[in-house]
Amino acid sequence: MARLLQFLALTLASLALMARPALAQQILRDAETEAFMADMSGPLVKAAGMEPRNVQVLVINDPEINAFVAGGQYVWVHSGLIAQADNVNQLQGVVAHELGHIEGGHVIRSGEGIKEATGITLLSLVLGAAAIAGGAGEAGMGLMGLGQQAAMSKFLAFSRAQESSADLAGARYLHTAGISGRGSLEFFKKLQNQEYRLAIPQDNSYGRTHPLSGERIQVLREVYEPDPAWNRPPDPYLEKRFERIKAKLIGFASEPPQTLQRYPESDQSIPAHYARAYAWHKSAYPDRALAEADALLAALPHDPYFLELKGQILLESGKPVEAIAPLREAVKLTNQPLISTLLAHALIASEDEANFAEAEQVLRLAVQRDRENPFAWYQLGVVYERRGDTPRAALATAERYSMIGQDQMALRSADAAMQGLKPGTVDYLRAQDIAMVSRAAIEQQRKKR
Template identity: 55%
Template sequence: MKRLFSLLAMVCLLAAVPARAQTVLQDAETTALFNDMMRPIIEAAGLDPKNVNIVILQDPEINAFVAGGQTVYVNSGLIEAADNANEVQGVIAHELGHIVGGHVPLGGRAMKSPTGITIASLLLGIAAVAAGAGEAGAGILSAGQRAAMGSYLAYSRTQEASADAAGARFLNKAGVSGKGMLEFFKKLQGMEYRLAIPQDNAYDQSHPLTGDRIAALTKTLESSPSWNKPESPGIEKRFERVQAKLEGYIEPLDDVLTQYPKTNTSIPALYARAYAYHRAGYPQEADAAAAALVKDDPNDPYFLELQGQIFLEAGHPQESLTALRKATQLSNYNPLIATTFGHALVSTDDPKNYAEAETVLKQAVARDDDNPFAWIQLGTIYTRQGDEVHAALAKAELSDITGDIPMAAVSAKRAMAGLPEGSRDWLRAQDILMVSQNAMRDKKH
């Protein structure tokens, strides 16, 4: 009977495999790059770039995926493994194929068939065990599970092939070379060879054989007028910077110094070392690398952001203000950069800076109201200024974002009690209260 329960658990795992927790990496420069390099491809897919989100996850696996909606998740490992921006464009074009094809919503429907096979074989197995034929029952169960898995994997391979073809079409229509897409597949194929993954039988794989994928895409991509079109030098240069700062932020200092030795004074190398030194606790070295970047281009908002961030996180908020104020202005008040600047103003503990902090943080949440840290800082400013009503509203916004439903309701009710009825802020508090109350009511049922 214990074996029976373990097999039943395997049936459940077929239908739902929970994803492990991953850290979302938010960076203004990286977001701007991905928006620019993917916009023509997203439009070619018939989607609105405003509705498509590309989220970077801190995960060493070379992977990208969609999980519903119009969000593409890209692992940091994929960005680090790519040789150029065009390879990443090819991978994301494939993921857009999944979105346009509705593969994620349809996936649950497709699972009904293989799961049904497994449950049917499970019932037959129970009958056989009950009749005393234990080995026969186990055999039926095993065969049923394999049939279920085979059915689902076949469906998955069909989806992947469809997404490949769609991604190739999007690249061609956008006038973007498909070389990166093919090169990345070849890179994956090389890894498969090294890992001794079979290249002659796709039955047990969720994707078509990589060699078959390359063969199926080559003619379509090579026949496009954009096949030999080079990547924009500006995009490639920006990608090298983003890739370097990502490696500096994630990888161990020794690895970063091996890849970007001190003798390398290029912008990507300085970027990588500045982040790596800062994260590893070498403030003087981090300051020097950041200063060299700012000296190279005093009006680059991302260099200034880094310099200010290093001062701020080293416990010198007052010294960070000049760089962060300029970075905020030059970036047209990018919400992520503005939030860092607002945090620096709050951290000075100087009441003279509170009015500016409130203005900056209100602008940040107006452009991105889904930023918990910005709401925390704005709530802190309101509290320090004695504005408990707006502090309560900020707490309601924060709780709504983070899923603390009871606190969202309590804070929204407290804010409504002190706000002019019918005002914009009162209506916003009312919205949060109503949504929270409905969520709590649904939870009870």
């Protein structure tokens, strides 16, 4: 019986793991990248019948060529995928496919596939246990093994059907948005080349969660090539922005020698300056990083993201006072909460009391527009602490801990905030909400033990 229970646990765990992508990677929050992703995906989101403001395409720091959805209206794109994409059209093809998963409710419906496969597994376990009890031990274990294989095959077929459905849905969105499917096919060819390098058999996709790339290319070519948008080139404005984003991500995520090899000094393009600026900054050569940032600003003096870059290099090189001016201009041009948080950091790091009022104002506006920023809440707590407002410092700390899932610390900070805040005020009620949610989460975790 112990062996039987262990077998069941392993089988169900394997199905659950296959159905749930991991989200342990670092999320890359960047103002320019998020603005680009929203503009690039906007027409596709509308074509899918969704509201663009409710759908987010976010980047995680992972070198793998991958993208996925994992609940809600979020598309997660690996930085490695962007680095390997040749143009914005290829990225749009990937995002269109992932939107197909959202429209189809595939994350929620994956539970149906697990349930059906689990039913097969349980039935085989019952039959196998009966055979073992009747003295046919080998036959019983064989029945269990066959049941596990049948369950896994059922789930894999379910997953492949979802992938094929998302492929066709993505093709429909590209058609409706007037965007060529050429990039989608080009990217599947990249994946096919990867399959060749990994020596993955190309005769059939049995035993895989996804259809083989060759199979997908064959089906989609018949859909894409007759489309009126087939020969339409990528949007030139989006393409320029894509090249910048790609270079920035490579500079941030790759090792500096790799970046400098890919974007040598002989390359004086905007993307190359961008990539090298990050490479030199990561290598602790602030003067060379600033020279690259200044080259960018010489080309586009009022580009908010180049101003942000210069301010970031100055701030992280120990020159917060010099960082304030470019960051202040960048905030004025964009009103972007992530850049506002960087400006507030510079204002606080200046150690000038005269700058704290501006830092508080900037941070309050930033968290109103983007509450999902733990560092902004941390800095707001610092401002309140410096000002002697201990209850609101505790509330800001509670917000931060709640956001990063540290429920015990969130509860402790929320309780401390309520002790000093006037009951019935907005801040008091917010602290009360955090305490209630954190207490419930702690209780739930206790019950699971």
